Amino acid sequence: MSDSPKAKADSDAAWSAIEDFDSPPIEALFAAEPDRVEKLVTDVAGIRFDWSKTHLDKDLVDLFVALADAQGLKEKRRALFAGEVVNASEGRSATHVAERGEGAPEDNDLAKAFRGRMRSLIDAIEAEAFGEIDAVLHIGIGGSALGPALIVDALGRGGTRLDLRTVANIDGEAMDEALIGLDPGTTLIVAVSKTFSTTETLSNLESALDWLDGAGIEDPMAQVIAVTANPDKAIGFGIDETRILPFSENVGGRYSLWSSVGVSIALALGWDAYEALLEGAAEMDRHFKLAPLHENAPVLAAFSDLYYAQNRGAETRALFAYDERLRLLVPYLQQLVMESNGKSVTAEGQPLQRNTSAVLWGGVGTDAQHAVFQLLHQGSHLVPLEFVAVTENEDSQDPRQHRQLLLNAFAQGAALMTGRDHDDPARAYPGDRPSATVLLDRLDARTLGALIAFYEHRTFVEAALLGINPFDQFGVELGKEMARAVDDPEARGEFDASTRALIEKAEL
Numbered sequence: 282m283s284d285s286p287k288a289k290a291d292s293d294a295a296w297s298a299i300e301d302f303d304s305p306p307i308e309a310l311f312a313a314e315p316d317r318v319e320k321l322v323t324d325v326a327g328i329r330f331d332w333s334k335t336h337l338d339k340d341l342v343d344l345f346v347a348l349a350d351a352q353g354l355k356e357k358r359r360a361l362f363a364g365e366v367v368n369a370s371e372g373r374s375a376t377h378v379a380e381r382g383e384g385a386p387e388d389n390d391l392a393k394a395f396r397g398r399m400r401s402l403i404d405a406i407e408a409e410a411f412g413e414i415d416a417v418l419h420i421g422i423g424g425s426a427l428g429p430a431l432i433v434d435a436l437g438r439g440g441t442r443l444d445l446r447t448v449a450n451i452d453g454e455a456m457d458e459a460l461i462g463l464d465p466g467t468t469l470i471v472a473v474s475k476t477f478s479t480t481e482t483l484s485n486l487e488s489a490l491d492w493l494d495g496a497g498i499e500d501p502m503a504q505v506i507a508v509t510a511n512p513d514k515a516i517g518f519g520i521d522e523t524r525i526l527p528f529s530e531n532v533g534g535r536y537s538l539w540s541s542v543g544v545s546i547a548l549a550l551g552w553d554a555y556e557a558l559l560e561g562a563a564e565m566d567r568h569f570k571l572a573p574l575h576e577n578a579p580v581l582a583a584f585s586d587l588y589y590a591q592n593r594g595a596e597t598r599a600l601f602a603y604d605e606r607l608r609l610l611v612p613y614l615q616q617l618v619m620e621s622n623g624k625s626v627t628a629e630g631q632p633l634q635r636n637t638s639a640v641l642w643g644g645v646g647t648d649a650q651h652a653v654f655q656l657l658h659q660g661s662h663l664v665p666l667e668f669v670a671v672t673e674n675e676d677s678q679d680p681r682q683h684r685q686l687l688l689n690a691f692a693q694g695a696a697l698m699t700g701r702d703h704d705d706p707a708r709a710y711p712g713d714r715p716s717a718t719v720l721l722d723r724l725d726a727r728t729l730g731a732l733i734a735f736y737e738h739r740t741f742v743e744a745a746l747l748g749i750n751p752f753d754q755f756g757v758e759l760g761k762e763m764a765r766a767v768d769d770p771e772a773r774g775e776f777d778a779s780t781r782a783l784i785e786k787a788e789l
């Protein structure tokens with residue numbers, strides 16, 4: 282899309298039409314539209330996306346399609362898959378789709394070459410080139426840790442080939458916990474950092490090397506592999522080039538689990554699982570690329586997100602995984618959504634004239650029903666909900682419980698929508714509260730890959746319609762700089778009285 286006056290006028294007109302739209306209650310929409318479930322339910326890659334219990338209807342979807350046209354969504358999508366510069370502020374493309382073989386041919390080839398290198402290193406590890414290895418300590422933070430942690434926690438419950446531990450925080454407590462029961466002689470350290478300059482990761486890597494050294498390991502550095510888009514820095518740290526797995530700097534950290542960052546996934550779950558993850562994501566890529574906008578799962582979900590954030594003043598949205606295996610889904614998505622779309626300027630650097638992306642929060646059902654659902658049913662805030670559940674779970678300890686889990690998820694969606702009248706206002710439920718349900722046939726690598734790609738594309742569509750760049754994250758820099766400055770006695774004097782007093786109190 283160009284930022285020409287005409288494009289801006291079209292976009293403003295499309296937004297105005299959406300803002301003026303008066304949506305009937307969801308139950309009235311069900312009564313008026315007999316085919317509502319067919320229209321707002323999409324089945325893709327073994328996942329059902331049911332957006333029928335939201336205020337989307339044909340008219341509202343049409344208005345958002347007009348906005349998508351005005352904002353050049355199709356052109357932006359084409360540019361993403363073609364490997365063109367879509368991250369203008371950093372002058373980069375965003376090639377996570379190429380990691381799944383769905384990008385531009387040269388980007389797909391590069392990803393394939395890096396994957397080949399990763400495969401060779403895994404083969405070497407499995408052939409005991411590093412001696413006997415029974416555990417991996419994965420060191421990384423944010424996008425360099427959340428993905429592998431989610432995938433292995435979700436899929437590795439029946440047992441993993443290696444014991445995978447993840448450590449992110451710059452807190453010795455985190456490292457102590459990660460090391461419990463590990464044998465320094467048989468633990469491989471996987472240090473993951475796109476920039477290889479993140480304080481937490483480098484500090485944890487030094488701690489891990491001290492741990493190996495303290496245990497009498499002759500050459501601790503020989504037990505380390507590095508995954509990075511900045512190999513020179515890793516070499517500078519002392520890691521041998523042959524033990525470095527590079528990936529493209531055009532793969533954003535929060536989109537990086539598909540790249541060499543996934544080495545810990547492949548080590549823990551096996552190569553076939555890692556490839557199935559990529560294939561599932563590629564299937565979602567093709568759906569996103571090819572399905573008409575009004576039948577496109579990530580697009581419809583983004584329309585709904587924007588409708589509630591812009592029209593109904595929803596400042597948050599909540600996601601509850603009705604499956605313990607997906608307990609790390611919310612932290613993973615919080616980075617994806619909030620680091621991508623928590624912006625206040627457009628891609629052209631102009632102030633964003635509307636609300637930024639909603640805050641995403643959530644947890645696991647049914648636990649959350651007994652803790653936070655009171656507010657969701659009766660509180661004054663409107664919080665659009667999303668339930669994520671899995672139809673089959675053959676491994677569940679007790680199939681009766683799995684049945685109850687699903688029934689609860691579905692009943693909550695119905696209760697939020699219908700509400701209930703009561704003479705006593707304290708016992709009345711207003712209803713007309715929107716929810717979406719994402720129902721996976723089963724939880725395997727392929728389906729999980731598709732699920733995560735769905736969230737990536739939904740985030741991209743939201744950004745496209747808001748006109749922001751989802752691929753930079755300058756908002757994290759100031760705090761990092763100030764943390765360095767506050768450690769410098771000379772620079773400290775420049776800080777405010779409260780911060781200086783806290784430092785004094787903690788005797789730092």
Ligand SMILES: O=P(O)(O)OC[C@H]1O[C@](O)(CO)[C@@H](O)[C@@H]1O
Nearest residue numbers: 423424425474475476479534757
């Ligand atoms: O992989 P790196 O470069 O260590 O960065 C880790 C994380 O830190 C961030 O840069 C935020 O500070 C994220 O975007 C990123 O995923």
